[in-house]
Amino acid sequence: MFYEASDNDHKHGSFSEVRQDLVSGDWVVIATGRAKRPHDFLQEGKKAFRQPKRTCPFENLHENALLSLSLGAERGKNIKPWVKVVVNKFPAFQRGVCSIFHKTGPYQWTDGVGQHEVVITRDHERSLGQMADLEAELAVRAYQERYRAIKQDECVRYISIFHNHGRGSGATLSHPHSQIIGIPVIPSDIARSIRGSAVYYEEHKECVHCVMLKFEKNDKKRLIYENDHFLVFAPFASRLAFEIRIYPKNHVSHFEDASEAEIVSVANALRVSLGKIFKGLNNPDYNFFLHTSPIDKLNSFRHYHWHFEILPKTSIWAGFEIGTGIEISTITPENAAEFLRNIKV
Ligand SMILES: [Zn+2]
Ligand SMILES: [Zn+2]
Structure with missing residues (x-):
């Protein structure tokens, strides 16, 4: 070269x-x-991904919130912007007893024990890019607070925080929300990045x-x-x-x-x-x-x-x-x- x-x-x-x-x-x-x-x-010409409010599961949350953060009421309005974190209704990983790694012939596997939470911002339509700084701050604060809590779970090796916006990104609900997933393994993308950083260091x-x-x-x-x-x-x-x-x-x-x-x-x-x-x-x-x-x-x-x-x-x-x-x-x-x-x- x-x-x-x-x-x-x-x-x-x-x-x-x-x-x-x-x-x-x-x-x-x-x-x-x-x-x-x-x-x-x-x-251009793309229809924004917008589901009706009346069928939105985040408008009337029945789940117990793991965390609620809010600002004072907006001036002139009676609405307090808030962020709530709940357990995902259809989790990819569930809390449980830390699993061991099994062997099936040459293959290795373990149970999907971990945590899967949803971070919901109050407004049905406004995404993080359209919010005021203080509202976006609530979401990021919630990320960090829940990260610290999930970190205490002995089974969890990596915590992924991510946000899908729009149908093409994989979002199934248009109401803005982020997800936090704690998993029992280190994902290969992260492992590669970490190896690269370590080698450079x-x-x-x-x-x-x-x-x-x-x-x-x-x-x-x-x-x-x-x-x-x-x-x-x-x-x-x-x-x-x-x-x-x-x-x-x-x-x-x-x-x-x-x-x-x-x-x-x-x-x-x-x-x-x-x-x-x-x-x-x-x-x-x-x-x-x-x-x-x-x-x-x-x-x-x-x-x-x-x-x-x-x-x-x-x-x-x-x-x-x-x-x-x-x-x-x-x-x-x-x-x-x-x-x-x-x-x-
Ligand atoms: Zn909604
Ligand atoms: Zn650095």
Whole structure:
């Protein structure tokens, strides 16, 4: 393999670029030759996913809330914005006795013991990107409080927090909600990311995520937004058009350890980022999720750096993507970032 020294002036002269993710080692293709303009991604003529309020199970919650948070009543209105967390009615994982790993011939398996919760925001329609900062903050606070509670479950090795927006993202209920799932294994995507971070740390004695943050902050080409404690940027090896990462500027390996100021700051960064794609791309479907260190008592993941990832559904996986795991993005992260940077929310 040939390396050319400095590429601070990254140019897009070629037909396409094959870029490598610094953490996972994954390759992606940026199809610069048939690049689209940001406006080509506008979700026009798409009917918003909206189910009627009268059939919405979140309007009259009968379940006991595991957690309720609320603000004071809105001025002039008698409605208090709130966030409630309940156990998922159709859980993928259920609380139980920690299971052992079984062997069936050459195969390994274990029972789906864990926890599955739903974080519901009050309004039937307004998603996080359309909320006020204080409301978004309630949701992120609920994420952290429940994360800390689920962490106490002996069976749980990893806690995933994610949000599906729009039918194309896999959401089955249009009422905005996030999910928290505690599972008994470390997912392979996380394991790979952690291995990548560990290898980089071993070689360079520096956190690979901190290195990226420093570079993106100075380079500015892929920067989308910045506030007190967070940096928002389009990753160099974006897997999808308009992929967004939200990182704490301080090196914190575990989401549950994020400070009060960081929770306030990340709620703002998440709200602004989602608001930008909502407004700029006309309410596209998207998934966002947390990536953080698995649960361990030995503190062996200090090299990891928690963050949120937002993946808008701007394309579908076809044969090449499914067959190789290599995704083709038809807009450069630099152009996507420039477009989102200029959207005022
Ligand atoms: Zn509803
Ligand atoms: Zn770091």
